Amino acid sequence: MPASYQRIVLAARPRGPVVAENFRLEQVAVPALADGEVLLRNHYLSLDPYMRGRMSAAKSYAASQALDETMIGNTVGQVVASRHADFAAGDYAAGLLGWAEMGAAHGSALRKLDIAQVPLSVYLGAAGMPGMAAWYGLTQIILPKAGETVVVSAASGAVGSVVGQLAKLRGCRVVGIAGGAAKCAHVRDVLGFDACVDYKAGRPEADLAAATPDGVDGIFENVGGATLDAALARTNAFARIALCGLIGGFNGQEMPLKNSRILLIKRLSLRGFIVTEHMELWPQGLQELAALVAAGQLKYHETIADGLAAAPQAFIGLLQGQNLGKQLVRLI
Amino acid sequence: MPASYQRIVLAARPRGPVVAENFRLEQVAVPALADGEVLLRNHYLSLDPYMRGRMSAAKSYAASQALDETMIGNTVGQVVASRHADFAAGDYAAGLLGWAEMGAAHGSALRKLDIAQVPLSVYLGAAGMPGMAAWYGLTQIILPKAGETVVVSAASGAVGSVVGQLAKLRGCRVVGIAGGAAKCAHVRDVLGFDACVDYKAGRPEADLAAATPDGVDGIFENVGGATLDAALARTNAFARIALCGLIGGFNGQEMPLKNSRILLIKRLSLRGFIVTEHMELWPQGLQELAALVAAGQLKYHETIADGLAAAPQAFIGLLQGQNLGKQLVRLI
Numbered sequence: 323m324p325a326s327y328q329r330i331v332l333a334a335r336p337r338g339p340v341v342a343e344n345f346r347l348e349q350v351a352v353p354a355l356a357d358g359e360v361l362l363r364n365h366y367l368s369l370d371p372y373m374r375g376r377m378s379a380a381k382s383y384a385a386s387q388a389l390d391e392t393m394i395g396n397t398v399g400q401v402v403a404s405r406h407a408d409f410a411a412g413d414y415a416a417g418l419l420g421w422a423e424m425g426a427a428h429g430s431a432l433r434k435l436d437i438a439q440v441p442l443s444v445y446l447g448a449a450g451m452p453g454m455a456a457w458y459g460l461t462q463i464i465l466p467k468a469g470e471t472v473v474v475s476a477a478s479g480a481v482g483s484v485v486g487q488l489a490k491l492r493g494c495r496v497v498g499i500a501g502g503a504a505k506c507a508h509v510r511d512v513l514g515f516d517a518c519v520d521y522k523a524g525r526p527e528a529d530l531a532a533a534t535p536d537g538v539d540g541i542f543e544n545v546g547g548a549t550l551d552a553a554l555a556r557t558n559a560f561a562r563i564a565l566c567g568l569i570g571g572f573n574g575q576e577m578p579l580k581n582s583r584i585l586l587i588k589r590l591s592l593r594g595f596i597v598t599e600h601m602e603l604w605p606q607g608l609q610e611l612a613a614l615v616a617a618g619q620l621k622y623h624e625t626i627a628d629g630l631a632a633a634p635q636a637f638i639g640l641l642q643g644q645n646l647g648k649q650l651v652r653l654i
Numbered sequence: 655m656p657a658s659y660q661r662i663v664l665a666a667r668p669r670g671p672v673v674a675e676n677f678r679l680e681q682v683a684v685p686a687l688a689d690g691e692v693l694l695r696n697h698y699l700s701l702d703p704y705m706r707g708r709m710s711a712a713k714s715y716a717a718s719q720a721l722d723e724t725m726i727g728n729t730v731g732q733v734v735a736s737r738h739a740d741f742a743a744g745d746y747a748a749g750l751l752g753w754a755e756m757g758a759a760h761g762s763a764l765r766k767l768d769i770a771q772v773p774l775s776v777y778l779g780a781a782g783m784p785g786m787a788a789w790y791g792l793t794q795i796i797l798p799k800a801g802e803t804v805v806v807s808a809a810s811g812a813v814g815s816v817v818g819q820l821a822k823l824r825g826c827r828v829v830g831i832a833g834g835a836a837k838c839a840h841v842r843d844v845l846g847f848d849a850c851v852d853y854k855a856g857r858p859e860a861d862l863a864a865a866t867p868d869g870v871d872g873i874f875e876n877v878g879g880a881t882l883d884a885a886l887a888r889t890n891a892f893a894r895i896a897l898c899g900l901i902g903g904f905n906g907q908e909m910p911l912k913n914s915r916i917l918l919i920k921r922l923s924l925r926g927f928i929v930t931e932h933m934e935l936w937p938q939g940l941q942e943l944a945a946l947v948a949a950g951q952l953k954y955h956e957t958i959a960d961g962l963a964a965a966p967q968a969f970i971g972l973l974q975g976q977n978l979g980k981q982l983v984r985l986i
Contacts, residue, residue, distance in 0.1 A: 568918050582909050588926065589931070
């Protein structure tokens with residue numbers, strides 16, 4: 323067992339876009355385990371847009387990431403040592419150990435993983451928190467019926483890719499919104515969406531109108547701003563909007579919603595949600611997601627950066643939309 | 655029985671604000687009754703903000719008001735002649751006979767009224783459609799709990815005044831938003847709201863913050879724009895927003911919602927509604943509202959214009975916020 327490991331801490335809060343200098347790589351000692359704790363070697367670190375919110379001091383739905391502490395993050399890895407009855411060395415487990423090669427956590431904060439049918443890394447994506455965000459917003463807020471049209475922004479991302487495939491499995495017409503021809507081709511040809519609007523082509527309203535001849539009954543929103551306004555303009559009466567993210571405004575700019583009048587005219591329902599506040603539904607959702615992955619019915623793509631030191635640049639790239647599918651850092 | 659009566663038709667659609675020239679007063683013949691029809695002498699005509707939307711050609715949630723036809727409008731009056739078994743001369747009834755001194759309607763489109771406990775005109779206000787809009791948004795969308803804070807815009811109006819009183823009866827702290835010191839005094843001193851913010855005083859954010867020390871759990875929105883943004887800025891997690899009207903944008907101007915980010919950060923639920931799409935709840939709601947009026951527990955104020963010819967100017971005044979409480983036209 324090594325005596326020390328590397329971690330990345332928040333060195334300074336961003337002023338505008340995130341830069342490499344906001345982070346600092348450190349070497350720290352492997353901790354001694356208290357009773358009930360488990361020591362893990364992290365294999366993969368998940369990079370997610372929500373981390374950008376935590377880096378700011380401004381009050382959001384969760385506490386800010388503390389300065390000089392390990393950056394928050396979901397991890398999957400293998401047990402090195404255990405003082406908890408449910409875990410033994412060699413077990414695979416998911417936890418929230420952050421941007422670090424190793425870490426200790428109480429066994430109650432870990433989830434044991436079966437990697438016979440589902441690859442380890444996928445528990446950070448389609449069969450993990452992003453998949454659950456997709457599952458929750460679709461099944462608990464949008465409640466799609468077969469034949470309805472669902473629009474998904476950031477469609478090639480870890481969440482959006484799952485939303486669209488789950489909606490297709492429920493018999494919907496699914497239209498993605500993504501940035502660039504390559505992402506849109508992936509969304510259509512690999513993920514099987516009916517259509518994908520490339521917002522970088524500069525005609526989001528016209529392209530979305532052409533792709534939604536029967537209007538829009540559900541919107542799964544990850545971005546906000548102009549693409550949400552374009553989707554709102556296409557809604558049918560009583561459409562539902564699951565507001566999962568507003569990545570378009572991560573650097574603090576205002577994101578005015580121009581089409582607020584449509585919320586009334588079309589009698590829309592909109593709800594913002596944070597999937598970790600609905601843990602009671604995770605067993606049901608994760609079971610469905612893992613079964614679909616195991617059966618090959620839920621496709622996923624991973625963009626993988628190698629080594630902990632690559633995490634800051636990979637995270638900056640994620641915020642700029644450079645990844646395709648789930649952004650991971652491989653640590654081993 | 656007179657041989658003819660006066661009505662007001664839509665002469666031209668507004669270009670910007672509504673003007674008197676958009677209307678035309680006409681004399682028309684009293685119609686012969688078909689089987690099942692009832693002839694009524696209207697005592698009161700209701701003027702409501704929704705009429706502004708109907709005057710435009712733009713597609714909204716309902717069909718446009720046709721040019722050269724009687725302006726749409728809720729009415730209460732007395733039966734003059736009847737060819738329907740449920741109605742006899744002298745009965746009081748509510749209908750949708752429009753801006754007219756008289757009119758015929760099928761008995762199935764009329765509701766018989768008991769004026770022993772509730773004055774006839776109040777069936778156009780607190781015990782009618784505006785009251786039901788208040789009741790629906792509060793009890794079906796905001797779902798207030800005792801001790802929570804509810805904010806109501808256009809608080810002195812026909813809808814807002816009922817929202818606040820119903821919320822007070824349910825044990826809430828209620829804060830109104832209204833335009834001008836006189837309206838705010840009425841909202842506080844007569845209607846019994848805990849506080850009222852005068853948006854014309856120019857400090858809506860600061861004044862609303864001072865009036866909502868425990869944040870905001872429910873918003874009943876009748877106006878939109880800056881006052882909605884101010885209320886959103888004060889929301890607690892999981893607050894609910896009933897979107898009933900956007901009178902602030904009736905002349906077609908855009909109403910961007912600046913605080914869209916708060917919808918996510920606070921995990922808000924927002925729903926736009928049209929109360930006439932939920933008729934199945936009217937018997938329950940109207941029963942509660944009429945009982946509260948009869949018991950003196952639901953106060954109301956009426957602004958009354960006299961004579962059909964006064965309707966256009968009264969309607970223009972309503973859109974400018976010149977009325978206090980329910981705007982009516984007395985026809986007899």
